[in-house]
Structure formats: structure tokens, C-alpha cells
Amino acid sequence: MATSPCPLAAWRPPLKLTSPTPCSVAIKKNHRAFQVSCHHSCFEIRNINYRPPGTQLNLLNDVSFTLPEKSFGLIFGRSGSGKTTLLQLIAGLTKPTSGSIYIQRYSDDGSPNQPPVLLSPERVGIVFQFPERYFVADNVFDEVTFGLPRQNSDLKVKELIARRLERAITSVGLTGISLDKSPNSLSGGYKRRLALAIQLVQTPELLVLDEPLAGLDWKARADVVKLLTDLKKELTILVVSHDLKELAPLVDRSWRMDVGGLLTEKPLPI
Ligand SMILES: Nc1ncnc2c1ncn2[C@@H]1O[C@H](COP(=O)(O)OP(=O)(O)OP(=O)(O)O)[C@@H](O)[C@H]1O
Numbered sequence: 001m002a003t004s005p006c007p008l009a010a011w012r013p014p015l016k017l018t019s020p021t022p023c024s025v026a027i028k029k030n031h032r033a034f035q036v037s038c039h040h041s042c043f044e045i046r047n048i049n050y051r052p053p054g055t056q057l058n059l060l061n062d063v064s065f066t067l068p069e070k071s072f073g074l075i076f077g078r079s080g081s082g083k084t085t086l087l088q089l090i091a092g093l094t095k096p097t098s099g100s101i102y103i104q105r106y107s108d109d110g111s112p113n114q115p116p117v118l119l120s121p122e123r124v125g126i127v128f129q130f131p132e133r134y135f136v137a138d139n140v141f142d143e144v145t146f147g148l149p150r151q152n153s154d155l156k157v158k159e160l161i162a163r164r165l166e167r168a169i170t171s172v173g174l175t176g177i178s179l180d181k182s183p184n185s186l187s188g189g190y191k192r193r194l195a196l197a198i199q200l201v202q203t204p205e206l207l208v209l210d211e212p213l214a215g216l217d218w219k220a221r222a223d224v225v226k227l228l229t230d231l232k233k234e235l236t237i238l239v240v241s242h243d244l245k246e247l248a249p250l251v252d253r254s255w256r257m258d259v260g261g262l263l264t265e266k267p268l269p270i
Contacts (some may be wrong), residue, residue, distance in 0.1 A: 041105045043067045043206055043236060044116060048099035050082075050089060050261070058097070059085055060261035065253075069205070072228070072250045073238045076268070077257035083240040084129070086257070087208045090238070092121025103205075119206070125199030129211040132183070132191040140186075141179035144168060144197050168201040171234070172227060189220030193227065206236045213243045221246060244268045 043066070050060040059082045067073045075083050088094045090101055102116035103123075128134065137143040148161050169175055172193040177186070183194055192212065199207060212228065213221045225246055228237060232250060241247055248268050256266040 041069045041103050043069070043119065043238075044102045044104050045090065046100055046102065048086070048089060048096045048101070050085060050094070051097045052085075058261055060089070060096075060263075063099070063261065063263045065255060065263060065265065067206075067236055067238060067253065069236045070232065070234070071236060071252040072232050073236075074244070074247055074251045074254045074268070075238070075240045075257055075263070076242065076244055076254065078259055081257040081259050082261040083257050084210050086263075087126060087210055087238070087240055090119075090206070090208055091124045091126035092119075093126070122202070123205045125202055125204035125207045127192075127195050127199055127207070127209045127212065129214055131195035131198075132188075135183040135191075135194075138182060139180050140174070140177060140183055140194060141165070143183045143194060144201050146198070147202060164201050164203065168197040171200055171231065172197045187220065188216050189223045192216065192220070192224050196227070196231070200231075204235070206238065207231070209237065209239045209241075211241055211243075212239060213241065213246060225250070244270050 045063060045065050045067075048060055048063040049058050051058045063086060065073075075086065077083060085094070089096050101119040103119050104116040105113045107113055135143055137146060145161060145165055148164070149157060150161065152158070169177075169179075174190065174193050174197060177190065183191065186194060196207075209228075212224055216224065221243070228239075228247075229250055231237065237250075239247065248270055251268060254266060254268050255263050257263050
């Protein structure tokens, strides 16, 4: 795979302006020079094609894009154009017909470390549209720790699970909720927080979310937007959504998916 210099060189605002750091690029704003800290890894989706089994046409056609770590990407576009399918491919739930997804790490001087590493599905957390429909446990504790080795009696493993649980619950703001509560008894907004905690407990590096605001009232939507704003400080987030106005303040990069599975980087049409 051909590698390119750190994509931050072509990065656009919004940018985090910081004091000079290693791996930084100088930009000028209002005639003053700033240093912009560089991202040290990027998720690189390269030439993804996908043709569902038994069909004649590609649903996704040569999809390529780059998402620097701790940035927020948004994919919008017509219903049925293949956005959800792309998220499922990135999360490793479906295999692309061709193409790959990498993590490219950069050294302090901004040059790419060789070679890029294939992104393993364990590094990706996916929250489906209406995730509450997939809750399986009787209480919040079991729901969040479902995928962890809870039967392991090793004290170190138990401590690790407890730490991860606490961290996930805290980072989604579920600390005031009893872990004995039924997931289905939570409000709409809290169910979405729980769905995020289920992924965060697995400590993903990339979080992909399908329509995170769908079906919520205005208050819950505002809560989820605030939560995603906080999570963005720690994680790379890729969202598929039709709710462009509400998510716009978070968005660093956006792409439009057109029918025929063609993805193009575009500003949000708002
Ligand atoms: N395995 C498959 N076999 C056949 N068709 C499929 C398969 N997977 C997806 N499709 C079809 O591909 C199209 C794109 O689906 P997808 O859900 O990815 O679109 P989308 O852009 O997310 O739409 P929406 O915005 O409505 O959620 C749909 O028409 C879907 O039925």
C-alpha cells in the first residue's frame, strides 16, 4: 500500500491549537503563527468494494478515506446508499469483496511508520441504530459485562473487569443508575448511554455509530450530543446520520455517500 505523509498537513479547521509539540505543523491564523499538534495514528479505509453475496452490482465502490485519531467523522447521504453496510465492514461484521482497513501510525516527525497495520475488529466498537432493541440481560451490570470473561475466578481478571466497568459507566454518565436495574426500564437517553457503555467496556480505539440520535426526544438528543462531545476527547468516532445540524459542532470531517456506493468528502449541507 502506498503511504502518504501525515494527513494533518492537509487538515482543515476546526483544529486544536496547542503549544508547540513534536510532530506539529505551523499554521497562520489572523497573521499569528500557531503550532497544531499532529495525530499519531489514522484509520485508513482503502479501496473498499463490497458486493453482497448473490447480487450482480457493487453496493460500495472503491471507498477510501482517512480519519485521524480523536477526530469525529460523519457520513451522510441518501437512504439505501450503503452507509450502514460500510460501518458493518469497518467493524468487521462483514468482509469486503476487496480493499482493507488499516491503522497507520506516524512517528514524531510526521513520517508514516511502516508498514500500516490491518485494523482488527476488536479495536472497533459498533452501536447499531436503535441499540436498545438488542439488549439481552436482566440488569445493567450483566448487559455491560456480557462480553467480558466474568466466570474467570482469577483476582486480577476480576479487578480488571471491575475497573473497566467503572470506567465505561462513568464515561457515559451512568454512575447514578443502580446496576441491578433492568435495561428496559431506563429512559430513551439512558438506554443510548448504556449501549455506548457496552462498547466502551471493550476499550475500542474506534467507535462507529449508526444514527445515534434516531428515535430520541429533543432532551435525550441534546444529552447524547453532549456525551459524544466528551467521548471525542478520548476516542475516534465515525457516525452515520441524517441529523446533520445537531452533530455539526462535533464534525471534523464529513463525506457524502451517493447511490452506487460512492463516497466523497463534502462539507455538511446545512
Ligand atoms: N447482504 C445483502 N444482500 C443484499 N442486499 C443488501 C445486503 N446488505 C445490504 N443490502 C442492501 O443494500 C442497500 C444499502 O443498505 P444500507 O442499510 O447499507 O443503506 P443506508 O445508506 O445505511 O440506508 P439508511 O440511510 O436507510 O439506513 C439496501 O437496499 C440493502 O437492502
